[in-house]
Amino acid sequence: MDILTTIIQNLANGLLIGGVYALIGVGLSLIFGVMRVINFAHGDFVVIGMYSALVIYRQLSLDPYLSLLIALPLGFLLGLVLERIILSPLVDAPEDSTLLATLGLALILQNTLLLIFGAEPNSLYVSYATATIKLGPITLSLIQLIAGAVILVVIIGLYLFLTRSEAGKAVRATAQNRLGAELIGINTLAIHSLVFGFGMVLAIAAGIILIPQLFATPAITGPVFTLKAFVVTVLGGLGNIWGAIGGGLLLGVVEVLGASYISNSYRDAYGLVAFLLVLLLRPEGLFGKTVKRV
């Protein structure tokens, strides 16, 4: 394989894994943008997705991609309920209260999963896990391509919701000015619940997409993905959900290029280096315009 082909192959792999990061980052960014809550449990939501695919597979022998149809609606409800119980009462509290609340939620989720599933790593083997598709000179894995397709559908759906539907506009209005939104009759607390539900759905979708590709452990995988989600949102500009897509793709590419040209052992470190560089040089994010307030 010549050098050019290798680069294209790496870019393609990077974009496919980056799409999953984008999905996670968009949810975190949406929650922050609308609710001003930094969700420390976001990576654990991803793990909930992974384990729900496992459970559905073991109990119902359902393909993980089909289990999305069951897990996403349930995840949405779980997100609504968690928001109502944990975050809703803190809506007017200082920001560090919600920060501690989500940190506490993360601990509870990690240890609950640990209690139920134990500490050993789990993965979900699908018969087509090693299948590949040749596209000209490059080869792509089938499960990553399916992942890419699911991500595209979810992101386009979210975009249409936020820009076309009345409820979506209410979400944007709440993010931009909560008081202004409330005064025109938008129930902003209900919008918060809705948004937290969406964040959960995006994270669970990411978890289900990932579980055929990696091994998950309750208390370790969650924090790793929380960290990745932070990197993605900072790369894209905090609260800028379209920036988070770019941030996710970039993180994926940086990781794959680093792993392939420098060393695979530092895979998780490359993203953090990019994160620090962006914080130093362009703290508003790569795609962020400074947020304007009226």
Next chain:
Amino acid sequence: MTEPILKITNVDLGYGELKVVFGVSLEVGTHELVGLVGGNGSGKSTILRAISGMIKPWGGQVIFDGQELGVQKPHEIAALGIAHVPMGRQLFANMTVEENISLGAYLPSARKKRAENLARVYSLFPDLINKRKDLAGALSGGQQQMVAIARALMLGPKMLLMDEPSLGLAPLLVKEVMQVIRSVAETGLPILLVEQNVQQVLKISDRAYVLDNGKLVLSGPSPELMGHPMVKKAYLGL
């Protein structure tokens, strides 16, 4: 006068431990433009916040259209038919002017009349037609104030509350905004207008209340207040 649309009786208001409004009573009639004026920190905005449910009254009674207020959240008050043009306008800065205005008709009852009301507010604010596609955050202060009023009118409200619409505007624009407020009042919509700019308010309003340190000190028809020695001395600098 027929039954007032808004009747506030003996309300006490405050934040935390601090009481800022003491036993204030006022009312707004069904076709009245009523001014509520006073200096900085006199408690005028606090009264508007209480009507809209942003803070809960400590005591007293607020009755709107025959219904007692006090427990409802701001979005529920909006659904009752009170539109509030808040201090600082509180627009959706990264949405277009038209998105801002249309969202004013978010509630199902208002949504039915959205197209009709949109045409109406554009005829009231023809300058906004050319700015339709601009982001609200990119407009000048005066134009933003127009958008905020337009957005509030899209609710098809029974009453309008306005909090310091002249704040931060150049004197020429203040006059323009005041004329707009008067023309909205001419359509028969009752308005409670809170302002520091006492002179302008007394020119356009039917009646006014003067608030000082959380207490009502004067009230009456605006032309009379304009000539009142206390108002002249304290607020008009005459």
